[in-house]
Amino acid sequence: MSEPLLEVTVLHPRDITGAQEGGADRLHLVAPGAEAALSPEPGVVSSVCRETELPVFVLLRLNDSWTTTGGELTRLVGLAEDYLGCGAAGVSFGFLDADLEIDTEVCTHLASSLPGVPWTFHRAVDATLDPRRSWRRLVGLPGLVAVRSAGSPQGLAVGYDDLLATASSDPAVARLLMPGGGLLAEHVPWFARAGVSRFHLGRQVRPGASYKSYVDAGHVRSWRLLLDSAVERATVSASASDRASSA
Numbered sequence: 001m002s003e004p005l006l007e008v009t010v011l012h013p014r015d016i017t018g019a020q021e022g023g024a025d026r027l028h029l030v031a032p033g034a035e036a037a038l039s040p041e042p043g044v045v046s047s048v049c050r051e052t053e054l055p056v057f058v059l060l061r062l063n064d065s066w067t068t069t070g071g072e073l074t075r076l077v078g079l080a081e082d083y084l085g086c087g088a089a090g091v092s093f094g095f096l097d098a099d100l101e102i103d104t105e106v107c108t109h110l111a112s113s114l115p116g117v118p119w120t121f122h123r124a125v126d127a128t129l130d131p132r133r134s135w136r137r138l139v140g141l142p143g144l145v146a147v148r149s150a151g152s153p154q155g156l157a158v159g160y161d162d163l164l165a166t167a168s169s170d171p172a173v174a175r176l177l178m179p180g181g182g183l184l185a186e187h188v189p190w191f192a193r194a195g196v197s198r199f200h201l202g203r204q205v206r207p208g209a210s211y212k213s214y215v216d217a218g219h220v221r222s223w224r225l226l227l228d229s230a231v232e233r234a235t236v237s238a239s240a241s242d243r244a245s246s247a
Helices: 014-022 040-050 070-085 105-112 125-129 131-138 156-169 171-176 188-193 217-246
Strands: 005-010 027-028 054-061 092-093 119-121 143-151 177-179 198-201
Touching: 005 014, 005 217, 014 027, 014 040, 014 217, 027 040, 040 054, 040 070, 070 092, 070 105, 070 131, 105 119, 125 131, 125 143, 131 143, 131 171, 143 171, 156 171, 156 177, 156 188, 171 177, 177 188, 188 217, 198 217
Parallel strands: 005 027, 005 198, 027 054, 054 092, 092 119, 119 143, 143 177, 177 198
Antiparallel strands: none
């Protein structure tokens, strides 16, 4: 199993202290929108990257749908280059086609335009018609390091069981999966047992579970301890099982 990774959503530099002091491994920078998170201004990216040594992944999304146009795609490549120039370590994006399938052409174009840049596929995967088929299309895309998913557009409150079953049945999915979107503490040990070691937090690490509050170090730390403990236990259990099967 990979080392545990805890990613925390931040909106501005004022969120950084809480995320860092609480033990986050990576920051996911977005700009809040009326209907969905969007790409932040390069100036915000620059400010955040100057304030932290943690890797910062920045969202590439210019509208509140899961699709994009040719003109937007050109803008997204330019934005990504600006973000990287500001110090970002990676980006986050995900697009679907008109049939609600993974738009592998668009995603491959973006990834190929940013050679060597790690990226995560965000929760667009939850809006596809056949998530298992979508996972097969995602595995192997160039530069992809994680897929953030809740198993359902309604979040983990609805999609948890299906998502856990998918991860449990396919090690390739477990390696890429980053559960996010209503993650609860009781979900973490079960995902860890399935081989999942990356987790994404948003509202959970803010007082009142509100994006009007700043990221709180105590909230992050409690998740950090939970994650580390769950992954360690799962690793020990898997090692013991391997030894027993080879004996």
